[in-house]
Amino acid sequence: MQRIEVRLKSHLPDARGLGLVKDIRDLGITTVSMVRVIDIYWLDSELADDDLDLVCRRLLADPVTQEYNHQSAFSSEVELSAGNHSVEVAFNAGVSDPVEDTIMKAIRDLGISSVREVRTAKRYLLEGQLDEDQLEVICSRLLVNPIIQHVVKTEQFSFPENPQYRFALNRVSILGLDNDQASSVRQQYGFDDDEFKAIIEYFRAQERDPTDVEMETLAQAWSEHCVHKTFKGKVTLDGAVINNLLRSTIVRATKELDKPWCISVFEDNAGVIDFDGNWALCFKVETHNHPSAVEPYGGAATGVGGVVRDPLGTGLGAKPILNTDVFCFGPPDMPYEKVPRGVLHPRRIFKGVRAGVADYGNRLGIPTLNGAILFDRRYVANPLVFCGTLALMPNEYGRIRRQNPGDLVVVIGGRTGRDGVHGVTFASEQLTEQSSSVSYSSVQIGNPIVEKKVIDVLLQARDRQLYRRITDCGGGGLSSAVGEMAAETGVRVYLDKVPLKYSGLSYSEIWVSESQERMLLAVPPENIEELVNIFGSEDVEAAVIGEFTGDRRLKLFYQDNPVADLSMEFLHEGRPQLQRQALWQPPQYDEPDFDTPADLGEALLDVLSSWNVCSKEWVIRQYDHEVQGASVLKPLVGKDNDGPGDAAIIRPLLGSEMGVIVANGINHKYGDIDPYWMAVSVIDEALRQIIAVGGNLDRVALLDNFSWGNTDRPDMMAALVRALQACYDMAVVYQTPFISGKDSLYNEFEFEGEIISIPHTLLVSAIGVMADVNRAVSMDLKNDGDLIYIVGTTLNELGGSEYFSAHGFTGNGVPRVDPQRARRLMVNLSRATAEGLVSACHDCSEGGIGVAVAEMAFAGGLGATINLGAVPLGEPVDRDDFILFSESNSRFLVTVMPERQGEFEEIMAGSVLAVIGRVDGSEVLTVYGLGGNRVVNTPLAELKKAWQEPLRW
């Protein structure tokens, strides 16, 4: 075993170390003045010194900036002098750093083939006085995540040995068990009583006990994550029975709308709509919540990797062109002592998730152009990580395909390891204090370059029509992918043919492993040679692991031994339908009792600097939002490229004028009052954003993502039903079909006997087709003298608002929508933007008119004056602060050049609107109240600073 250390030359600043110094200061430890990071490489080899030198000089160390040592550890002055500290951190056995594979390749490129394995580690040199407790705090809160890493002493390091696996068939005894025994087996696999009964009956008829892999297969296939049994369940609410929630709400709306441009909805890994007659758009958003809670970086990275494989596994495969990511975290300033034991601090989860999403997405070369980040203390143990991907494919590849009996089962991409064994059942279970210590096998570090290679070569194989069908290997691994693809045909799989990362996996582990970066193909035998060659030409593995049959049976073999034989009918239709009770009891909250503040400028600054409203530039800048060269409207807009854009627009075909608009709507606070109006509001918000940037409602498709608490509870279930009903009601009026969706349930955490449930959270993501991107409108004020309009009606709707929240209230007046009127208004406004009448437009959402006008002003670097007395009200509202911060839906602030006023008002006829002010040459935002008095008079610089400062990390 050989060890190499690489460090920066001492005169160069260590950027990684400087970041850590800042993070350590954030922990309240101020004595650390410098941190330097040393990269450690362990080689399983016996290289001669000159070969080691070659590896260091040519590969591991940069001769301009770094120095290396392979004789001993750097006996650094820093380390040896009193009061300084050295911490070495290595990955746990079974966790592999993707860098290790690259190093192996690169060493072979140097002509050295005798290195058997490489492991990486890091050594941190901390300069400054620290006691043992402080060092422990730094290790546990910053340097080490025990799920994947540990602190090592140099002499302790060893390469983990992989045991050999010797086949032995395991049966699970379920026939003839007593109640206690049965219940323990049932719980081990996560079945409910009805399900377990069905399984016993099935095997009783077969006159045998199941094998372990058969039980695993059923557990995966019947898990909430894979089959969405709650959404397909039978729910009783107010005496009425709803049979299959999804079909009777969201899917029903799509069916009724029956849009000819919907190509594939609710039947494949992602939804597909027509773009321009030749090309189709494929869209999917899903969550990766539980893994991100435990290991934020790896969990979030694999969330991106997973959702990218969805469109890749839809139809015959689509090329990813845009990512959108939405996160919900606990407040970053939460005191450490308030964070439940076993849970990572929100700030660390935030930073880790951000890094994981950015690193994976950036490496794949997919621009991240849109997103949102929300904060609430109830997300502390259950952060939500929504990752979405938009993709493009030729129209004729859009529909789901069928394989033929005799087609080969081919797995491509990454190798299979013990990663994520049992990840799916994990995702469907509630987290506990123990989760962090027991769930390590569910965490994987993704390798984006493997996935990028798969994408590159797969699209070539697609265009040569070498395979008949494709799906992704996601949750549930081969078990779900093969099991679902073969549902109508049947399949034989030879598990010993699956390429493995290392030895020692049992047949059952191979079958359920969730190793990343794998896809599954059905390949006609006559194409297999060409397919394997084309993948090989770019160093991507393609392995034949079985064949599809016509017998509708799932048959698994390991070294010629049969290990599973299940009927597809039982696997896919044998699950008893879930039955749930729902009971809706509307909550009541205190109405606020504070007086209108004299200075609404201060109130505006408070709302602008709240976690939910403040600038997310720190996150956005670390995403590549320019790669692929398609962006038309970027996430940061305005005079200094730092204003908050509404929706993003891309031009997916660089030579065309057509665009796609991508938007998200999410607001968990309204759900505390009524999930129905929350769902209504977030749909309205997503559509508002599309309209605000110059889009229209002609071809808009929606995705739903429900993240909910424990729906075994009747009140949670009722909340879900209400939100789903709202989705139906809105979609049919707006004529915007849902094309796909996802849900993540049981997001609750047990802490000291108390259940912390996440707020009901619905993310609605929308894509809209834009005929001419040159009509795009950004939200920044542009011209001195432009008229400022409010379009839409303002009501006394501050329930769940940012303003009430800043005062510690929820309230009850949740924003509602009149969808017929809202649709008319949006249609009119989209005509006005298409005519080029609108110079700037911003939707009113969190923080209402106040936040919207402030953001428009500082983004454009132009002052403005508005008058609250001119705002059209739908009911009497006598408080300036309520008008300024009401979050009524279906409203926009729009600026129009004075000479276009007549045309604009003509086009908008029939919709509520009013001129409420003017863009002026000042550098101040001025607001006049109902009494004609000045209630806000704040310099733009001050507003912008308040908005930018909280997340300027």
Next chain:
Amino acid sequence: MGKVRTLVIRAPGTNCDAETVFAFQQAGSEVSLVHVNQLIRRRERLDDYQILVIPGGFTYGDDIAAGKVLANELRLKLGEDILRFVEDGKLILGICNGFQVLAKAGFLPEFSEDGSLLLTVTTNDSGRFECRWVHLSVNRESTCVFTRGIDRLYLPVAHAEGKVVVLSGALTEQNVALFYTDEHGDISARYPHNPNGSVGNVAGICDRSGRVFGLMPHPERYIRGTQHPQWTRLGAREYGDGLQIFRNTVDWAEHL
């Protein structure tokens, strides 16, 4: 004389290939996008092209250091072909990751005979990946073919490792093709105008001949007017600033 032929190389992790191909097509070249394995396995010949481009991305994940693994691969497996390509008077362009590759392969600032390096591109001073638009000015003393006739440029950068560091005396005035500046053209402007802490605000470097050029900013991301971050304020120009770099390249190659 036939059309100029451009070879855009891709390797595992290359991700700016499609828009780079588009940019060269807009500039009037024929373009082939070829996997590096095809060159190494001699299924494609460098000789057939006048322009070689290494586009942006994260080749081999930027594992160890950005561009390092592809740099070694090109140097060890295609080094002679590339040297001959340059000696034949042809052009090499490395954008972002491509620049990192050229630097770490020892192809810049001059082709290094023994593989020793005088120049590297390393972690930004901020320690972060950053995507932002930057102002650039062209060094008139430079022999760079790619930037001829250009004075100023506005282009995006998107990288975590873009800080140019050189051993003392390694660069001549001719080698520095591009500087980061502020909006007024001041080449001593600091972060965020200089987004990575590059010494001397260096954003792009060419060799003595002016025909091997590497830069961190992405000219291929500003070809169409609507790629400008403020086009909705300022109006969309017919072409983006980046296009002229590709036109210069193709124009020069036409005379080969």
